[in-house]
Amino acid sequence: MASDAGSTIPLHARNLTVSFADRAALRSISFQLQSGTLTGIIGPNGAGKSTLLRALLGLLPLDAGNVKAFGLPVAKNRQRIAYVPQKQTVDWDFPVTVLDVVLMGRYGRSNSRLWRLLRRPGETDRLAAEQALAQLGMSDFKDRHIRQLSGGQQQRVFLARALCQEADILLLDEPLTGVDVATEEIIFSLIDKLTAAGKTLLLVSHDLSILDRLHQVMLLNRRIIAIGPPEQAATKNNLRQTYGGRLALLDQAEAALTKMK
Amino acid sequence: MLDIFSQIDFQHWLLRPFSERWWQETLCSMLVGVTCGVLGCYVVLRRMALIGDALSHAVLPGVVIAFLITNNTGIVGLLSGALLAGLLTAVLINLISRASRTKEDSSIGIVFTSLFAIGIILVSALPRGLHFDLKCFLFGDPLAVGATDLLLMVIICPVVLALTTALYHPLKLASFDPVVAAAMGVPVMTLHYLLMGMLSATVVAGLKTTGVILVVALVITPASAAYLLTNRLSRMMILAGAFGGLSAVAGMTLSFVTNWPSGATMVVFATAIFGLVLLLSPSQGIVIKMFRRRKMQWIVECEDVLKTVYRNTHEGIEWCNLRLVTNVTRISLRRLHAIVAQLEKKHLLHLNSDNELQLTAAGRIRALEMVRSHRLWESYLTERAGMAVADVHEQAEQLEHVHELVDEVDRNLGHPRVDPHGETIPPGKKPTPS
Ligand SMILES: Nc1ncnc2c1ncn2[C@@H]1O[C@H](COP(=O)(O)OP(=O)(O)OP(=O)(O)O)[C@@H](O)[C@H]1O
Numbered sequence A: 001m002a003s004d005a006g007s008t009i010p011l012h013a014r015n016l017t018v019s020f021a022d023r024a025a026l027r028s029i030s031f032q033l034q035s036g037t038l039t040g041i042i043g044p045n046g047a048g049k050s051t052l053l054r055a056l057l058g059l060l061p062l063d064a065g066n067v068k069a070f071g072l073p074v075a076k077n078r079q080r081i082a083y084v085p086q087k088q089t090v091d092w093d094f095p096v097t098v099l100d101v102v103l104m105g106r107y108g109r110s111n112s113r114l115w116r117l118l119r120r121p122g123e124t125d126r127l128a129a130e131q132a133l134a135q136l137g138m139s140d141f142k143d144r145h146i147r148q149l150s151g152g153q154q155q156r157v158f159l160a161r162a163l164c165q166e167a168d169i170l171l172l173d174e175p176l177t178g179v180d181v182a183t184e185e186i187i188f189s190l191i192d193k194l195t196a197a198g199k200t201l202l203l204v205s206h207d208l209s210i211l212d213r214l215h216q217v218m219l220l221n222r223r224i225i226a227i228g229p230p231e232q233a234a235t236k237n238n239l240r241q242t243y244g245g246r247l248a249l250l251d252q253a254e255a256a257l258t259k260m261k
Numbered sequence B: 001m002l003d004i005f006s007q008i009d010f011q012h013w014l015l016r017p018f019s020e021r022w023w024q025e026t027l028c029s030m031l032v033g034v035t036c037g038v039l040g041c042y043v044v045l046r047r048m049a050l051i052g053d054a055l056s057h058a059v060l061p062g063v064v065i066a067f068l069i070t071n072n073t074g075i076v077g078l079l080s081g082a083l084l085a086g087l088l089t090a091v092l093i094n095l096i097s098r099a100s101r102t103k104e105d106s107s108i109g110i111v112f113t114s115l116f117a118i119g120i121i122l123v124s125a126l127p128r129g130l131h132f133d134l135k136c137f138l139f140g141d142p143l144a145v146g147a148t149d150l151l152l153m154v155i156i157c158p159v160v161l162a163l164t165t166a167l168y169h170p171l172k173l174a175s176f177d178p179v180v181a182a183a184m185g186v187p188v189m190t191l192h193y194l195l196m197g198m199l200s201a202t203v204v205a206g207l208k209t210t211g212v213i214l215v216v217a218l219v220i221t222p223a224s225a226a227y228l229l230t231n232r233l234s235r236m237m238i239l240a241g242a243f244g245g246l247s248a249v250a251g252m253t254l255s256f257v258t259n260w261p262s263g264a265t266m267v268v269f270a271t272a273i274f275g276l277v278l279l280l281s282p283s284q285g286i287v288i289k290m291f292r293r294r295k296m297q298w299i300v301e302c303e304d305v306l307k308t309v310y311r312n313t314h315e316g317i318e319w320c321n322l323r324l325v326t327n328v329t330r331i332s333l334r335r336l337h338a339i340v341a342q343l344e345k346k347h348l349l350h351l352n353s354d355n356e357l358q359l360t361a362a363g364r365i366r367a368l369e370m371v372r373s374h375r376l377w378e379s380y381l382t383e384r385a386g387m388a389v390a391d392v393h394e395q396a397e398q399l400e401h402v403h404e405l406v407d408e409v410d411r412n413l414g415h416p417r418v419d420p421h422g423e424t425i426p427p428g429k430k431p432t433p434s
């Protein structure tokens, strides 16, 4: 046990099983991620991609399995994980400005549980938040109310919040949906910077065109069909298994594959 | 006449509000008002208004059972009874709406009415000799407010205020984005139950003064008023506290003077504040919005009059008839007279005895600015927005009133000399070197 605590494996899932009502949404998922890599989870709608992220974060009851972050149960290591959900469930009329939202990412920067609750963000936190906004090109909007932003801009604000958490693991659920090409480039250059700094990224996408940007791909449809470097894992056969009989998607996948070669 | 006045005891009437009892009660209800206001911000933002109502009713069985056990309405008994009942309500609501597809508002309705019903049965089944004043519970009874109740308020309110202030950041995060808050390790559920507990305690503190039915108003109304005024949670909490405290003090004072029930008077004050804010708030206020639109309309019409007079006077034709101006601008003759009167006062034009108008030198300058603005916008719309030359006039007619941006448009277009229709664009006040 003690030897496990200092583990350098950022994220290690063993035998995760999750079910809703009586249907299994995820079956026996095991994998581990290395530092400084970008892993993409790819699969059709309803494959359980979002469910997997929530299970990794301990936001869902697990039927079986466990997740360790740097050798500790996730619940004990939350400060090191940042999460951007797919559907924002926030209240858009909440009285907060963009900067307020990003500053929320600075919560929990303490080892004492009590102090985490009582701590107020200070000057350093403010600077970090502004820097995160600047990195996503949102500095001009920092004093706006969040309602006054477009969908893509809102998405960038939530990315900025995750960024200023300065976490070692980032779980991003479809961060590229609904953003324009320029923003996509900003996000990818950010991702490159983060992986170069040794962070571990797990990114959900149903868009196969990002295959060539990934270090590792996980093809998911209730179970892991394949995981590995894209050119080995994303074979025609595996993609067909993942996407079932949906030909349109398969065409798209093949197009993406030919583009890679 | 004099006789009637001498019958009224003015001195007594004026001084009564400031008796010692008034001081005590006012201070305590102010404390309750402030606390309700501040806590109310979370209730309003988390859409728990209905839960507030539910909690206030559901504490009845708790209070009755506490009364049964301790045989009086002592502080400790009341408070713990109410807290337990409040938390039970919160847990039950949560269980029912999570575990089944029952919607949250329905489960709130089910839980609190049933707890309230149990409370009523308990009251009726109290052993002989014990009398629980249900009416006081429902409607409050300021006369029954005793030293212990005041003590209760003085204990509960500062604790609640201190907790909401100390936990400001996690509470904000958990209220705004519960999913990510949970992922970040904010104890979302604990905070939820803490809020519920604080709400029950505050309800109990305000119980004797306002009764359960009205105490909800003190929680929701000041916070809703504050919500209309600001985009920052911290400011909202301060404003809501101020509104709550103000309504409590004003209500208490008025009720001492008039002998109206104090709780109801407080609620009327809180609602009055809400109404005023609704009408006058700078960003949302109905009256302010209307006023702004009117003012804008007036400015636009003044400028249109100047422009029309300018266009219709030349060398030789020095005067322009009022009728012509009404025809062109479609402003009614009566309104036009008002506009002309104002423009005359500003020395922008003259009206002669034949109902004819002429621009002064200052008026000509203003009119030229309008023409310049109009033509620049026309150029901008054709060149930058890619609109057809034939279509731009109407839009430019609107845009020309936006003066702040004209110089920027000029710069953006590289200081054009003619507009798309080939007309000369008059130079600006300080011609910028190109
Ligand atoms: N709260 C829930 N209750 C019941 N079933 C659920 C719930 N959330 C998800 N599911 C089911 O679990 C399965 C996986 O859902 P999930 O949201 O993880 O899919 P996904 O891969 O993220 O899809 P998408 O590409 O549409 O985002 C789906 O079949 C869905 O119906």
Ligand SMILES: [Mg+2]
Pocket (backbone or CB within 6 Å): A049, A050, A051, A086, A173
């Ligand atoms: Mg999803």
